[in-house]
Amino acid sequence: MAELTEKQKMLLGDEYFPSNKDLQKERAFAKRICHQFNHHDIDDRKGSRKLIKQLFGVCEGAWIEPTFFCDYGYNISTGRNFYANHGLVILDAATVTIGEDVMIGPGVLISTATHPLDPEKRKHGIEIARPISIGNNVWIGMGAKILDGVQIGDNAVIAAGAVVNKNITANSLVAGVPAKLIKKL
Numbered sequence: 001m002a003e004l005t006e007k008q009k010m011l012l013g014d015e016y017f018p019s020n021k022d023l024q025k026e027r028a029f030a031k032r033i034c035h036q037f038n039h040h041d042i043d044d045r046k047g048s049r050k051l052i053k054q055l056f057g058v059c060e061g062a063w064i065e066p067t068f069f070c071d072y073g074y075n076i077s078t079g080r081n082f083y084a085n086h087g088l089v090i091l092d093a094a095t096v097t098i099g100e101d102v103m104i105g106p107g108v109l110i111s112t113a114t115h116p117l118d119p120e121k122r123k124h125g126i127e128i129a130r131p132i133s134i135g136n137n138v139w140i141g142m143g144a145k146i147l148d149g150v151q152i153g154d155n156a157v158i159a160a161g162a163v164v165n166k167n168i169t170a171n172s173l174v175a176g177v178p179a180k181l182i183k184k185l
Contacts, residue, residue: 005020005022006018006020006022006023007020007022007023007026010023010093010094010127010129011075011094013094013128013129013130013131014128015116015121015126015127015128016126016127016128016129017124017125017126017127018093018113018125018127019125026072026074027071027072030055030070030071030072030073031069033051033054033055033073034055034068034069034070034073036051037051037052037055037064037066037068038066038067038068038069039066040066042066048064048066049062049063052064052068055070055073055074055076056073056074056076056077056078057073057074057075057076057077057095058076058077058078059076059077059078060078060079060080060082060100061078061079061080061081061082062078062082062083062084063082063083063084064082064083064084064088065084065085065086065088065106066086067086067087067088068084068087068088068089068090069088069089069090070089070090070091070092071090071091071092071093071113072092072093073092074092075092075093075094075095075096075112076090076092076095076096076098077095077096077097077098078098078102079098079099079100079101079102079136080100080101081100081101081102082098082100082101082102083102083103083104084103084104084108085104085105085106085107085108085142086106086107087106087107087108088104088106088107088108088110089108089109089110089111090110090111091109091110091111091112091113092110092112093112093113093127093129094112094113094129094130094131094132094148095112095131095132096110096112096131096132096133096134097131097132097133097134098134099134099135099136099137099138099154100136100137101136101137102134102136102137102138102139102140103138103139103140104140105139105140105141105142105143105144105160106142106143107142107143108140108142108143108144108145108146109144109145109146110132110145110146111145111146111147111148112129112130112131112132112148112149113127113128113129113148114127114128114129114130114147114148115127115128116128128148129148130148130149131149132146132148132149132150132151133150133151133152134146134152135151135152135153135154135155135156135170136154136155137154137155138152138154138155138156138157138158139156139157139158140152140158141157141158141159141160141161141162142160142161143160143161144158144159144160144161144162144163144164145162145163145164146158146164147163147164147165150164150165150166150167150168151167151168152164152167152168153167153168153169153170153171153172154170154171155170155171155185156168156169156170156171156172156173156174156185157172157173157174157185158174158175158179159173159174159175159176159179159182161175161177162174162175162176162177162179163176163177163178163179164178164179165178165179166178166179171184171185172184172185173185
């Protein structure tokens with residue numbers, strides 16, 4: 001049986017080396033598209049949407065305010081009526097699935113990537129990625145951080161500045177560091 005590539009390991013959620021040349025090339029491609037998007041003529045919304053569709057794996061409808069950054073792009077999928085304010089960063093070494101009617105405030109970070117607790121593995125540049133899923137009709141407030149492996153249920157509200165490190169059930173309002181349930185909606 002052939003040995004898995006670093007990309008295959010990454011997509012399977014296994015330990016991988018992000019410094020692999022093939023992965024570096026893929027990130028460089030995404031960075032070029034992000035750069036074009038972030039410096040695109042603000043009056044050419046059609047061209048901006050075309051760049052995002054070129055970058056994302058699936059994009060049923062997205063309105064993203066510049067600046068926007070991601071690692072690969074092809075691991076991101078959005079449903080209809082997705083809106084993201086300025087400064088969104090999605091580190092998409094694993095899949096990031098965003099439902100319909102999702103709103104994201106400015107300065108939000110969504111990161112599938114993490115590093116091992118073992119210092120020797122970290123020293124050698126090993127990384128791990130776990131998928132993130134955001135349900136329908138979710139609102140993520142300004143400056144929130146969504147960490148690897150998290151699932152956010154439909155109609156949830158993530159308060160500004162929250163750090164979400166655990167799954168959030170549908171119809172929940174969470175806030176704080178780490179995010180805790182404030183009330184059911």
